[in-house]
Amino acid sequence: MSIHFRITLMFALLLCLVMGVSAFLINSFLLDNLIEQQKNELNLKGRFWIEKMNESNAKIETEGVAELEKLLVSNRKIEVLLLGKKKKVLYTSLPSSNLNGWMDALERKAEKRQNRNIWMVGSDDYVVVNLPFKNDEKQRLILASPVRGLKDTRMEMTNNILLIVLIGAVSTILLSFFITRSMVQPLHKLTREIKKIQARRFSEVQLIPARGEIAEVSNSVYSMAQELDRFHEIQRQFLQNASHELKTPLMSIQGYAEGIRDGVFVDAAAEKGFDVIVEETNRLKHIVTEIILLAKLEGEENLFDPSWHSATDLVTRTIERLHPLQLQHNVTISVRPTKTNDVVYVDEGKFLQALLNIIGNALRHAKDQITIEIKSGKRQLQIEVQDDGEGIAEELLPHLFHRFVKGKNGDVGLGLAISRAIIERSHGCLQAENGRLHGAIFRITLPLYPQPENSRTPE
Structure with a gap:
């Protein structure tokens, strides 16, 4: 029934x-x-x-x-x-x-x-x-x-009352039948849409019009289907991009290895082939390491060991590590620290890696100048990294933090995805947009917590 x-x-x-x-x-x-x-x-x-x-x-x-x-x-x-x-x-x-x-x-x-x-x-x-x-x-x-x-x-009054109550009961039951029907019909339709999700036909799921709590369920099911469809598409693109990224160095390694084995490359050519094999092997190792790290960031719970750190100190240390790349690109980096509290609760090593990816990406695309501004509010701290480059292509902007998505002068396409995973696991968020005049802006937002009295911020 x-x-x-x-x-x-x-x-x-x-x-x-x-x-x-x-x-x-x-x-x-x-x-x-x-x-x-x-x-x-x-x-x-x-x-x-x-x-x-x-x-x-x-x-x-x-x-x-x-x-x-x-x-x-x-x-x-x-x-x-x-x-x-x-x-x-x-x-x-x-x-x-x-x-x-x-x-x-x-x-x-x-x-x-x-x-x-x-x-x-x-x-x-x-x-x-x-x-x-x-x-x-x-x-x-x-x-x-x-x-x-x-x-x-x-008896006459009782009969009249019973007649009136009976008429009212029949009317109420009929009204209840139609009201219940109007409530249950969206549930039947939702069941059909959920079966589409079960069959992985996410793009075919439709929004069922309803009211009240059923409308909330309908919106949730529709949003879930859209998110699953997007995730399914990302996974498909990830497999395609990953296979492409891995296939290119493997083909180079295979080609030079077979050439050396068959005597096609000898002497200096063989030496060059060995160098290419080592270089491509290191590249493969780098790609696999980043894929494993990204999987750990999205799956493992006890991967982070957070502590109290100064945001200005973390940015300064990141710039010091990127100094050779800064000299190579001849770009000036200016830091505008906040005058108030800038202490955040993050994993030092992981957060430094996120900053290295974000500021390193800005160095590759900047022309002359990078500005890093640290702004502190009552509950949140923001780190804005702005370069004076060409900015981010509009068609690339919605997918910028997906895996293996890279723009001009990009490396593997995993750096920004890793940075976003690290920042989100630190209870913050990472956003990107184009500046009003030029360049791109990467904005890191982190929550500010009261620092315990017995804790000491590293210098």
Whole structure:
């Protein structure tokens, strides 16, 4: 059974249970409530007539009886018994056949049930009000209404209530059916889209329109499919680029090795071939080392050993290591340190490697000048590296930090990917953009933490 029908069935069963309990309670308390209301009505009308008769001193046999009949006009049968002194019947609406039974009941002070206002006369129950007349306990006004009529009223009201509740229940169940259907349909569609993800058809996944929490799930599924599609494409490009990067030096090594083996290269040519083999072997070793490092950075948890370091000191040490490359390209590097706190919590060796890749990339593309600015805020520290080169090609910018993506004068295409992995594992982020006038800007953002008092920043 589908979730649509299960929800509707559960709601219908719950509604039936509530209706059953409500009907039972209504049926139990409705008669008591009607009896109490009838008693109050008889009591109010009787006292009103008695007070009126006491004030006007009207005669009971004529004006009083007419007034009493007018007062007791109602849609229910009301019996009247007006007794004078010595239980003389002054007026009654009872048939003569029932009068003796009432007098006997009055004589016995009535056979009382659970409710003292209910009298049993013969085989019928009555709601009875017994009031003293003219402040004389021997003169009584007895008003009685049969309970049978109240029971009929209760049944009629109960049936009407049940009919209304039944109509409301059917309407509610139908409404619940359509509301549940509108909620479940997006889930069915989402199931189909998730099966596409299971089949790795990420590009075919569509955004399912929905509302509320289901809309959040739909957006998450769609975003996940897009991210998986992008990741799948990156993996495919990675394999293509990796195979290309590895194939080129391997072909050179194979060619010179076979040439030397077959005697094609001898003497100086053989020596040159050996040099090429060693050079390409070192290049292969460098590529494999960087691939292994990138895999470790993205997978292993205990690879980092962070400590407190000055960002300015780390940048200065990076520039010192790149001094030969700086002289080779004849580029000036200027550093603008911050005047406030610049202490970051990073792995020294890994972060230096990230800075070497970023600043080394700037050196290869700069014309004359590189500016490194360190800016410190309340919670974050930024290191901006800007060169005055040609900038980054717009089509390359979205993929700049992917594996084996390299621009002009690039090496292997893993340096920036490694730098981003290191910085992200340090709880920071690395961004790149083109400057307003010229060159490229690489921006490293790192969180600033309160430095413990017992820790010491390396000089």
